[in-house]
Amino acid sequence: MKLIMTCKIPDELMNPIKEKYEVVTVESDHALMSRKRLLGEIVDADGLFTNVADHIDEELFEQAKKLKVISTMAVGYDNIDLQEAKKRGILIGHTPGVLTEATADLTFALLMATGRRVKEGADAIQNNEWKGWLPFYLTGQEIYGKTIGIIGMGRIGVGVARRARGFSMNILYHNRSKNEEAEKDLGATYVELDQLLKKSDYVVLLAPSTKETYRMMSTAQFQLMKKSAVFINTSRGSNVDEDALYEALQSGEIWAAGLDVFENEPISANHKLLQLNNVTALPHIGSAAIETRMNMARLALENLVNGLEGRPLVHQVI
Numbered sequence: 597m598k599l600i601m602t603c604k605i606p607d608e609l610m611n612p613i614k615e616k617y618e619v620v621t622v623e624s625d626h627a628l629m630s631r632k633r634l635l636g637e638i639v640d641a642d643g644l645f646t647n648v649a650d651h652i653d654e655e656l657f658e659q660a661k662k663l664k665v666i667s668t669m670a671v672g673y674d675n676i677d678l679q680e681a682k683k684r685g686i687l688i689g690h691t692p693g694v695l696t697e698a699t700a701d702l703t704f705a706l707l708m709a710t711g712r713r714v715k716e717g718a719d720a721i722q723n724n725e726w727k728g729w730l731p732f733y734l735t736g737q738e739i740y741g742k743t744i745g746i747i748g749m750g751r752i753g754v755g756v757a758r759r760a761r762g763f764s765m766n767i768l769y770h771n772r773s774k775n776e777e778a779e780k781d782l783g784a785t786y787v788e789l790d791q792l793l794k795k796s797d798y799v800v801l802l803a804p805s806t807k808e809t810y811r812m813m814s815t816a817q818f819q820l821m822k823k824s825a826v827f828i829n830t831s832r833g834s835n836v837d838e839d840a841l842y843e844a845l846q847s848g849e850i851w852a853a854g855l856d857v858f859e860n861e862p863i864s865a866n867h868k869l870l871q872l873n874n875v876t877a878l879p880h881i882g883s884a885a886i887e888t889r890m891n892m893a894r895l896a897l898e899n900l901v902n903g904l905e906g907r908p909l910v911h912q913v914i
């Protein structure tokens with residue numbers, strides 16, 4: 597059987613797979629397979645190992661005559677057209693759980709860096725702009741004891757709430773359904789979205805990208821937030837109206853934003869949001885801890901091989 601891997605993973609994981617299957621992948625650790633090559637190779641492939649950057653859309657499904665399983669090295673699968681996959685009986689696997697703690701770590705790190713202006717401080721030294729101690733130089737927002745509002749209290753949201761509890765934060769959350777466990781174990785309080793936005797010092801977005809969440813944070817939502825509030829997005833860029841966010845940050849409607857994800861990735865240095873001092877931006881590295889990425893790759897391979905050999909996937913989307 598032929599497998600396509602649009603990204604390279606370490607040999608220790610890849611070699612046992614190569615012994616059993618014909619594996620087509622990229623040569624470099626630093627590049628993904630081009631769309632053109634993927635569309636060519638997919639024609640006679642049985643399995644596809646993918647990631648958040650590939651668009652697994654109708655055009656690709658049309659080409660894929662033999663495809664049985666798609667396994668993404670990610671928990672989010674918004675880049676895969678599930679309807680097209682279902683129509684063709686193609687299984688989809690993903691990697692929830694193994695990346696929860698690393699992504700919660702990065703989300704909280706971004707919250708702290710944004711609230712306390714860590715990037716601006718580091719840049720000031722680097723650019724020789726530090727003139728000495730001043731009473732209100734680079735003053736940020738306190739974190740300890742403040743109110744955090746988590747939109748999307750799922751696996752990673754709960755991980756962030758656990759970290760927030762260590763900082764004695766008051767925890768609000770909003771989901772479509774209540775998370776009773778988070779309420780009991782973490783003292784989190786369910787509120788409607790408007791209330792969360794009005795009351796939170798830190799608003800953290802961790803809901804998946806769906807039709808319902810598309811640009812769920814736009815002008816009206818930013819207007820409800822405190823002028824001193826910090827907005828953190830480690831979910832998906834499409835959940836946020838980036839023009840509305842820019843306006844809110846520039847006009848002082850909200851205080852700062854920490855972003856790990858963008859609507860069209862990768863962004864370049866001339867992206868509008870990067871022109872603002874009150875934006876801390878990262879290149880979609882939520883789960884990028886070595887052990888985590890190894891575990892994600894292992895799990896994604898297991899999903900792929902299980903599907904090809906007729907066994908249940910460990911984590912199956914459809």
Ligand SMILES: NC(=O)C1=CN([C@@H]2O[C@H](COP(=O)(O)OP(=O)(O)OC[C@H]3O[C@@H](n4cnc5c(N)ncnc54)[C@H](OP(=O)(O)O)[C@@H]3O)[C@@H](O)[C@H]2O)C=CC1
Pocket residue numbers: 671672673692693695699747748749750751752753770771772773774802803804805806808809830831832856857880881882883
């Ligand atoms: N930056 C990065 O590198 C990473 C980003 N991610 C992103 O984080 C997301 C969350 O992952 P994970 O925590 O594992 O997923 P979960 O499915 O465990 O959590 C998602 C949460 O969002 C809530 N939710 C879904 N739809 C809505 C809605 N319309 N309004 C409000 N809340 C909603 C769900 O609750 P309910 O169903 O009750 O509404 C659930 O609590 C992923 O989908 C991915 O996009 C994940 C890993 C790394």
Ligand SMILES: O=CC(=O)O
Pocket residue numbers: 648669670671672673695882883
């Ligand atoms: O964005 C990453 C994911 O795992 O989803």
